[in-house]
Amino acid sequence: MEKKREEVTCIKAGLLIDGTGREPLTNPVVVIKGDKIAEIGKESEIKIPEEAKIVDLGNLTILPGLIDAHVHIYGRRSYSPAEEIITPHDLAVIRSVEDCWKILKAGFTMVRDLGSTIALSLKRAVNEGTISGPRIFAAGRPISQTGGHSDIHYLPREEVIKKGALIADGPDDCRRAAREALRDGADLIKIMTSGGIGSEKDHPRYPQFTVDEVKAITEEAHRVERRVASHAEGVEGVKIAILGGVDSVEHGFFLDEESVQMMISRNIYFVPTLCLVEVYKKALERPYDMPPWRLKKQEECIDAMPKSFMMAYKAGVKIAAGTDYFGPPLRAHGDNADEAITMVKYGMKPMDAILAATRNAAECIGVQNTVGTVERGKLADIIGVQGNPLEDITVLKKVDFVMKEGRIYVNRQTAI
């Protein structure tokens, strides 16, 4: 049988920031064969295949497709606790499909979803080409202790059970819950080792799960080459997660020096979800339909978050960008570049913020061999933005070109 000839595309642009941390390349040419990057260089240095389709992006800066390492795609459009019950499941699915397109259009070619039952099916829909969206790496159902962050305590118990929440207490039960998550097809496991803001009856500072409970989960995950990410806001919860063997700490709003050193010595990724500090500040002016207990806890985190972030950054913790956006106002999908922008606002160098949203996020997920940088042999996830993000990081929101796995989804230069 004759093998189908691979399509060859050649992208020309004003600047390339390749996501490796190297100096940018001016007037780059990138040759794509099929779904992979075949050549990168100056026009004078490389041979452009005759059959190549030329995509001239003019002055745009091209970068690796951005990666959001912490999202929830489940079609929420409000902060009201009632929405969990009154939104029909089908409507939530339809909104989620819209969110997938918004995320991809915004230049995010991959996301790690840290808790959504819909995301496991969205992932299949994207992979089979039914819908357009980012590549989804999904945790499915997160695991929480009784009364923990994802044991939605403002709902009656039977509603939580109906939603299929994974609630576990004691190491044996945690092991069972981990196996259930894996049975669902989870790409990684998400756990909760502290209280949170969106959970009514706990507090970010309260620890959840014991080290032994976390160990049971990480052991099960690591046996089948899956990672574990922990929601941990207070420092005690962060330490329980680390001692229990997790692979990434999410949020870490109240870090201390010891927890920072623990992350460094164990090579653990930190996903600070720093953009939430801006959300919490804006909510002081306009709270939308956030319940009073949410508003109170948000306010209590505002001062600590940038301090924890900078403490970790200066000490050299590996940081990946994740927004924790889930759909409502202020946390809408499509605004996922907010995290890199906020990181720069609070003191990170623009190049480091770009790395946090590309190479580092890919490493945090464990997909650095295929995506996260524009390098020969990698999947062709390439975006183009108006202007130079090293000079003005906000241009990450001015996305004019999106290619995922060699296929062009957005091209405002030639209006495809």
Ligand SMILES: [Zn+2]
């Ligand atoms: Zn989250």
